[in-house]
Amino acid sequence: MSDSPTREVEPKPSKSQLKRDARAMFDLGRELVALDQATLNRLPMDSRLREAVETARNIKSRIAHKRQLQRIAGVLRGMDATPLQDALEAKKNEARQLTVRHHRVEAWRDRLLAEGDAALRVLLNENHAADAQALRTLVRNAQREAEQGKPPASARKLFKVLRDMDESHPLPLG
Numbered sequence: 007m008s009d010s011p012t013r014e015v016e017p018k019p020s021k022s023q024l025k026r027d028a029r030a031m032f033d034l035g036r037e038l039v040a041l042d043q044a045t046l047n048r049l050p051m052d053s054r055l056r057e058a059v060e061t062a063r064n065i066k067s068r069i070a071h072k073r074q075l076q077r078i079a080g081v082l083r084g085m086d087a088t089p090l091q092d093a094l095e096a097k098k099n100e101a102r103q104l105t106v107r108h109h110r111v112e113a114w115r116d117r118l119l120a121e122g123d124a125a126l127r128v129l130l131n132e133n134h135a136a137d138a139q140a141l142r143t144l145v146r147n148a149q150r151e152a153e154q155g156k157p158p159a160s161a162r163k164l165f166k167v168l169r170d171m172d173e174s175h176p177l178p179l180g
Contacts, residue, residue, distance in 0.1 A: 035078030111168045132178040
């Protein structure tokens with residue numbers, strides 16, 4: 007029996023796991039290169055990674071571009087990419103939330119045009135600060151335009167008013 011303390015040896019990751027990790031960093035690098043400049047500037051990156059991404063954005067040759075993406079993946083593997091991944095995920099969530107809000111406003115506009123005053127009463131019960139007369143006028147004008155086959159100018163205005171209402175106080179679901 008030995009009196010020396012036993013050390014737990016951390017098992018090495020499998021070769022397959024290493025490949026999956028490398029592929030994930032390659033994909034993250036590709037995603038970084040595809041971002042617009044304003045978004046890229048807001049991300050938490052060190053200067054080495056930022057320079058590698060900028061270089062990749064300027065390369066036209068397909069093979070050279072792929073090689074630069076491999077370099078970016080190598081830089082990412084050498085650092086903690088979690089804050090960068092979290093920032094990208096937050097950006098994606100923000101875009102998803104914007105899409106959900108847009109669909110909610112579209113649904114309310116369509117419901118108001120289809121149901122008229124009944125749907126307007128439901129909306130006004132939930133949002134007391136809304137201008138009932140302006141909404142009613144926009145709904146009726148949009149319905150009239152649709153019947154006459156005219157361009158949906160009032161429907162667009164109604165959408166903008168509903169979007170502004172949703173920004174200040176989210177519209178009810180359904």
